[in-house]
Amino acid sequence: MFFSAWVTLENEAGEEVTYRIVGADELNPKKHYISLDSPLARALLKKTFDDDVAIKNELKETRYTVVDINYGNR
Template sequence: MKSNLITRAGHDLLVAELKHLWHEERPEITKKVNWAASLGDRSENADYQYNKQLLRKIDRRVRYLGKRLEELRIIDYSPEQAGKVYFGAWVDIENELGEEKTLRIVGVDEIYDHHPQHISIDSPMARALLSKQVDDEVEVVTPSGKKCWYINAIRYELREEASK
């Protein structure tokens, strides 16, 4: 089961996507479908077929976003989180080979913006990092075996709190 947590920035992106689809893309595609339908035989009309398919895709996404936004719980930064890894944290980690990564723990709905540093709260790495602090060692079980990582830094985007 996927979690219903989301950062304020992630929530704002989903709301913006929904508005864009509903107020801009959908009306534009609807016009194209109506124009193509007015040309007659729809069975051999590529414009009609393509735009009708696109309209269905937009409608599915609009329905999904509408339902999902009702389920999501926005998690804002709280001063009690300082110094420990919690939801929304940016974490700098390093392994014994000296490889470094910077990750942000976010909700599953925020992974789809294809940000290479975002990891899901439900991922093994995020689960291992939660509640840890700088200089802690975490062990993550991966398909290729156990990996050890050291936490070098933890920070939060405080601008999210200011946008309330």
Template structure:
């Protein structure tokens, strides 16, 4: 058995303006946290024997995780495309849309189509790369979409499309 893992498929490079600002704030916060962790690491290293120094080992691990996230954000922020204008055809589902769906049982759910870097299940924000997001793209009001989920296929009818949170 090998350790080889094929590379992940490239995710979409689109992001909302607020999502881009949030990632920039996260990056700034990580640099501040890194300074604090580096100071704590230096203090732990000064205590002597590093092989049995739990504080030193923990801070080294924490610093590696922070550096990994900083590297990722720096590369990702350079390649992201900020979408800050509404589509010309607002009767169709595109990036940034709030879409209200009704399934076969009559249960309604609302999703917002966002980039893979800002999805948030609690807010109802789904990635445009997700199965539901891909199925909804370019659909119109009253269209039906079928999505394959782990629990089986689900059919949705699009009951509303809007591009502002307070709308509708």
């Protein structure tokens, strides 16, 4: 996946969340727009459908599976 993609992720509990990868000047958490520079967006770049992604911080690791990628309007 690349810049401007809508990506739907599923966590280990089966819950889904959708984000759009945008430039830093378009960041808007209420719209689920995440900056290209964020750890999650950087981990998602060049991933494809059904790939696994792990995001780690000092407290925990969160794992997701890519369940959908869309480049159109949501």
